[in-house]
Amino acid sequence: MRVSTSSTYDATIANLQRRAQELSRSQEQMSSLKRVNRASDDPTAAARAERALAVEARSAATQRAIDASMNAVSQTESTLGDALGLLQQARDSVVSAGNASFSDAERANLAISLRQMRAELLTIANSPDGAGSYLFAGQGASNPPFVDTPTGVQFRGVSGETGAPSTEPLPLTMDGRSTWLQASSGNGVFVTSATQQAGTGWINTGSVIDPSAATGDPYSLSFTVAGGVTTYTVLRDGNPTALTDVPYQSGQAIEIDGLSFTVTGAPADADRFDITPSSASLSIFDVLDRVATELETPGRNNGQIAQSVATALRDIDASSAKLTAQRAVAGETLNRIDRAAERLSGQKLAAQTDRSQAEDLDMVEAISTFQKQQTGYEAALKSYASVQNLSLFQYLNV
Incomplete structure (x- = not known):
């Protein structure tokens, strides 16, 4: 196979440029990490x-x-x-x-x-x-x-x-x-309040003793004082209940439809307390x-x-x-x-x-690769410098 001097030089230069590019790329990677x-x-x-x-x-x-x-x-x-x-x-x-x-x-x-x-x-x-x-x-x-x-x-x-x-x-x-x-x-279920309070009676917060019996209706508790005797009547939504004209005793719990509340003190005639559903x-x-x-x-x-x-x-x-x-x-x-x-x-x-x-970048690998590329590039340069003088024209000049 015939190998021309020019083709050999061209191949060698291309190889040197490729190696230089690879070396430059490795340098860029190492500098940017x-x-x-x-x-x-x-x-x-x-x-x-x-x-x-x-x-x-x-x-x-x-x-x-x-x-x-x-x-x-x-x-x-x-x-x-x-x-x-x-x-x-x-x-x-x-x-x-x-x-x-x-x-x-x-x-x-x-x-x-x-x-x-x-x-x-x-x-x-x-x-x-x-x-x-x-x-x-x-x-x-x-x-x-x-x-x-x-x-x-x-x-x-x-x-x-x-x-x-x-x-x-x-x-x-x-x-x-x-x-x-x-x-x-109120207590989260109903609210007790004094609507008419001329006497010294007052109503507490109350509690629920039987949630299943609670109706959610409003109630009112009215007092009557006659002949020195105090009685009370509980109305449900304005209508009388079974608790009508019940003798009053201070501090005694009044229970109706699962609700319990207590009036303490001496209510006056016509005093009234309301029990209404709670709200937020x-x-x-x-x-x-x-x-x-x-x-x-x-x-x-x-x-x-x-x-x-x-x-x-x-x-x-x-x-x-x-x-x-x-x-x-x-x-x-x-x-x-x-x-x-x-x-x-x-x-x-x-x-x-x-x-x-x-x-x-893997720095260990990159350094190793760079050193190999650098060594290869230097070897290519030296070999090119040595081979480029081995031509017929150089020999005839000698």
């Missing part, structure tokens, strides 16, 4: 790395949403704790108001304290979240969601919750109406307004004061139970956020691992 620097290096690996990078970007966005929810819910949980502390102080004040030795002036002073606590609770209910909204704004509000009006505190937000914009259903706000204005009234409509602000007004009213007898105290304690406890339940929801949400953060961390790590496996 990546095996794949462009899609043409390895199309399959580049596509795999791009998918992993997209997962990382989504994870970063979700992490920001989780952080925002964590901050908001943590503030909400702490705020509800502050509110519960204030309600406990209010309860202690109401208990003190029941002291028979207190004067009207002393009860009026307690009423002032209760109004101050009520104002502080309103401030807490309008707590901002630090991001331009409010913790209890429901589905969002640019203004404080609770407004103090002549008829009481009103919720001007939108009921519901605002969620973080992510794949994880995490809240940024809590429903303020439900939290502050919709506790269960109890506002803590209305409770404090009512008890403060009653404590400010002078000349009330012991029965009326006892009724105010019993009713206030019942309603404060119901409101506290509602706030406690909402705080428990916030606590569980924080646990859910922690679990979501853990899942997200796992997803992000998996994406980073997948991306690394697709495009990162």
Whole structure:
């Protein structure tokens, strides 16, 4: 086979250029620490790395949403704790108001304290979240969601919750109406109240002794005093029941249709107490307004004061139970956020691992390859330099 000098030179130059390109590519990989620097290096690996990078970007966005929810819910949980502390102080004040030795002036002073606590609770209910909204704004509000009006505190937000914009259903706000204005009234099943109270008799909160017998109808308890004898009649939805003209005994439980309640003291003639179904409509602000007004009213007898105290304690406890339940929801949400953060961390790590496996460089292998390529390139250069002088023309010149 005839081998021309020019073809040999061309083949050798092409081989040197190929080796130089391979050496340059290895240098680029080692400097970038990546095996794949462009899609043409390895199309399959580049596509795999791009998918992993997209997962990382989504994870970063979700992490920001989780952080925002964590901050908001943590503030909400702490705020509800502050509110519960204030309600406990209010309860202690109401208990003190029941002291028979207190004067009207002393009860009026307690009423002032209760109004101050009520104002502080309103401030807490309008707590901002630090991001331009409010913790209890429901589905969002640019203004404080609770407004103090002549008829009481009103919720001007939108009921519901605002969620973080992510794949994880995490809240940024809590429903303020439900939290502050919709506790269960009474004992959760029925509400006892004094409609006409001229005597010293007062009714307690009552209880349910047989849930299956409860009718859900409204009842009323009216008293008659004649000839020094006090009797009572229980009406169901305005109609007389079997408990008609029953001799009254202070502190003795009155039971009807699975319900039990007790009247204590000496009711006057025509005194009346109502027993109505409970509803989720109890506002803590209305409770404090009512008890403060009653404590400010002078000349009330012991029965009326006892009724105010019993009713206030019942309603404060119901409101506290509602706030406690909402705080428990916030606590569980924080646990859910922690679990979501853990899942997200796992997803992000998996994406980073997948991306690394697709495009990162094995430095040990890369160094070994580079050294081999460098040695081969140097050998090719030396052999070319030696062979290029072995031609007929060079020989004849000698």
